[in-house]
Amino acid sequence: MRCVFLSKSLDLRDYLGTEIPHLADRIELVDHRDDGTDADIQMAIAWKPPDDAFARYPNLQAVCSIGAGVDNILACPSLRPDIDVVRVVDPAQAQMMSGFVIWHVIWHQRRFATYLAQQRDQIWRRLRQRAVQEVPVALLGYGEIGQRVAADLAMLGFPVMAWSRTEKPMPAGIIGYHGHDGLADMLARTEVLVNLLPLTPQTRGLLNRETFGRMRRGGYLIQVGRGEHLVDADLLAALESEQLAGAALDVFVPEPLQPNHPFWRHPKIIVTPHDACDVSLTAVSATLRATADAVEAGRRPPHAVDRAQGY
Numbered sequence: 001m002r003c004v005f006l007s008k009s010l011d012l013r014d015y016l017g018t019e020i021p022h023l024a025d026r027i028e029l030v031d032h033r034d035d036g037t038d039a040d041i042q043m044a045i046a047w048k049p050p051d052d053a054f055a056r057y058p059n060l061q062a063v064c065s066i067g068a069g070v071d072n073i074l075a076c077p078s079l080r081p082d083i084d085v086v087r088v089v090d091p092a093q094a095q096m097m098s099g100f101v102i103w104h105v106i107w108h109q110r111r112f113a114t115y116l117a118q119q120r121d122q123i124w125r126r127l128r129q130r131a132v133q134e135v136p137v138a139l140l141g142y143g144e145i146g147q148r149v150a151a152d153l154a155m156l157g158f159p160v161m162a163w164s165r166t167e168k169p170m171p172a173g174i175i176g177y178h179g180h181d182g183l184a185d186m187l188a189r190t191e192v193l194v195n196l197l198p199l200t201p202q203t204r205g206l207l208n209r210e211t212f213g214r215m216r217r218g219g220y221l222i223q224v225g226r227g228e229h230l231v232d233a234d235l236l237a238a239l240e241s242e243q244l245a246g247a248a249l250d251v252f253v254p255e256p257l258q259p260n261h262p263f264w265r266h267p268k269i270i271v272t273p274h275d276a277c278d279v280s281l282t283a284v285s286a287t288l289r290a291t292a293d294a295v296e297a298g299r300r301p302p303h304a305v306d307r308a309q310g311y
């Protein structure tokens with residue numbers, strides 16, 4: 001099956017370089033050309049596709065992301081409603097994300113920012129230690145990644161809560177919340193808030209003044225969803241008023257984070273360059289293979305998102 005690359009920000013052939021030989025028996029990867037119509041293309045792989053990217057492929061059946069998120073593909077104006085959009089589901093990515101989140105939770109719990117500041121000034125001062133049970137952590141989003149993060153945090157002894165749009169069955173030890181009222185109830189008990197939500201019209205701007213204001217005073221934000229979830233000015237105000245003690249930010253609008261943005265030098269913010277967790281190339285190539293099989297068999301590909309829900 002022929003599969004075209006569509007991205008304005010990445011050289012996807014270069015990105016997939018080492019995996020291409022493993023796919024060669026199944027998929028012929030072709031580059032996007034700027035003229036004509038390619039009626040023989042049934043499948044695409046995309047990341048931040050240009051606005052007109054899909055216009056030239058009248059028989060395109062499915063487009064695969066190279067990550068867990070598909071918001072950048074769904075936002076493309078030339079994407080027809082009948083095209084399946086497929087996300088990558090990768091347990092190794094969930095494990096990597098879990099480590100990233102846990103590191104930041106413990107950074108906050110054990111006051112490492114204060115130790116670093118003390119070291120800079122050669123201050124030998126022991127700080128009151130807080131048990132994990134004293135630091136409730138709440139996850140926004142309880143999909144494949146959220147479930148792994150929740151289980152690992154619970155195993156370490158943190159009180160864990162998780163919020164999802166609709167009610168989901170929760171394993172023992174994790175308290176579930178859903179819907180608008182559920183969010184307010186959860187936030188009232190939250191010290192560390194971890195954003196793992198997909199970007200949809202409903203979740204855009206959810207990390208705002210009201211959300212921070214409902215959390216316990218001195219809370220902490222770990223933002224690993226999408227930059228558009230966060231109202232930057234509201235975070236700066238929450239840090240200024242000490243409603244929040246700090247924030248770890250991995251995603252921004254735009255990316256890269258602009259050179260003069262106040263987040264860069266803020267003493268209470270840790271900035272990482274959208275690097276919390278990659279999907280493995282093996283998982284991307286398995287997704288491409290499974291999608292090609294499904295398209296050929298006239299089935300819906302596994303992990304095709306619900307286009308109306310946006311994830």
Ligand code: GLV
Pocket residue numbers: 066067068069070278279
């Ligand atoms: C990363 O941002 C992803 O969508 O996997």
